[in-house]
Amino acid sequence: MQAPVTTVAAEHSAVLEAKKTMRAQIKKQLKAMSSDDMRQQSSQIAQQVIASSFFRQARSVALYITCERLREVDTMALLQAALQQGKQCFVPLVEDSQSNMALLHIDTLDDLQPAPPFGILEPSKQQRYGSDRQNALQVAGGLDLLLMPGLGFDREGGRLGRGGGYYDKMVHALDARAQQHGWQPPWLVALAFSQQLVQQVPTSHHDRDVDVLAMPTGLLRCSSRAKQHL
Ligand SMILES: Nc1nc2c(c(=O)[nH]1)N(C=O)[C@@H](CNc1ccc(C(=O)N[C@@H](CCC(=O)O)C(=O)O)cc1)CN2
Numbered sequence: 001m002q003a004p005v006t007t008v009a010a011e012h013s014a015v016l017e018a019k020k021t022m023r024a025q026i027k028k029q030l031k032a033m034s035s036d037d038m039r040q041q042s043s044q045i046a047q048q049v050i051a052s053s054f055f056r057q058a059r060s061v062a063l064y065i066t067c068e069r070l071r072e073v074d075t076m077a078l079l080q081a082a083l084q085q086g087k088q089c090f091v092p093l094v095e096d097s098q099s100n101m102a103l104l105h106i107d108t109l110d111d112l113q114p115a116p117p118f119g120i121l122e123p124s125k126q127q128r129y130g131s132d133r134q135n136a137l138q139v140a141g142g143l144d145l146l147l148m149p150g151l152g153f154d155r156e157g158g159r160l161g162r163g164g165g166y167y168d169k170m171v172h173a174l175d176a177r178a179q180q181h182g183w184q185p186p187w188l189v190a191l192a193f194s195q196q197l198v199q200q201v202p203t204s205h206h207d208r209d210v211d212v213l214a215m216p217t218g219l220l221r222c223s224s225r226a227k228q229h230l
């Protein structure tokens with residue numbers, strides 16, 4: 001039987017409220033971290049990822065470019081390793097405030113420039129010679145690996161983002177394309193400081209769990225696919 005609309009709406013607003021509260025709590029924890037702690041954990045996380053089978057085997061990788069203000073796990077060492085190993089690299093370009101983001105191909109760090117309002121480095125839409133950059137939804141065979149940011153995570157792979165819905169929407173599109181062609185969906189790997197691991201994050205129906213949580217102490221295999229194949 002379908003739940004009455006009012007119950008669904010009440011449940012929805014309870015989840016939104018719980019997300020808001022948890023975002024505020026985790027932001028406080030992140031603010032309390034020293035730069036040394038952040039640097040050290042970021043370097044340990046990068047080492048774990050670089051040594052992993054999902055990174056070594058990936059021909060195409062999408063990853064966010066760390067923003068100091070957002071106090072995220074630093075991805076620079078991962079981007080450099082991926083470029084050096086000849087992997088195809090894709091990074092986010094926010095298109096609008098309706099959860100639309102593109103993951104665009106870059107060849108070098110010089111392809112990035114700071115974008116308002118947070119100064120996050122983003123690729124230009126076009127390459128130097130005017131041609132459009134390839135987008136992760138066009139990779140032949142599908143994207144292999146998506147390294148994701150977020151605020152809070154749990155051992156089951158639950159992920160609490162910043163509320164923009166950008167990654168939810170992108171993952172949905174990547175999964176749909178993989179399914180349409182009978183390809184493996186990309187490995188979803190979230191990068192997390194130890195301060196970001198919580199008992200359980202509140203989730204809505206559109207939130208997709210990640211496969212792996214990369215933490216300074218090791219890789220947590222969350223999904224059954226990760227437990228079986230990694
Ligand atoms: N490094 C990085 N790049 C990314 C994301 C991200 O989370 N991290 N995004 C992921 O979606 C997209 C950008 N979307 C964003 C959506 C919301 C907020 C946001 O609300 N930020 C702050 C406000 C910080 C401030 O004012 O200093 C917040 O969390 O309160 C930031 C980015 C694409 N690129």
Ligand SMILES: Nc1ncnc2c1ncn2[C@@H]1O[C@H](COP(=O)(O)OP(=O)(O)OP(=O)(O)O)[C@@H](O)[C@H]1O
Nearest residue numbers: 099160161162163164165166167168169172206207
């Ligand atoms: N697949 C989707 N298509 C369109 N809108 C979506 C999709 N997934 C989520 N959204 C919208 O995005 C908004 C924010 O969702 P939510 O709070 O779960 O974001 P988040 O997971 O914290 O953000 P992000 O995915 O960018 O890290 C919601 O209003 C939701 O309706």
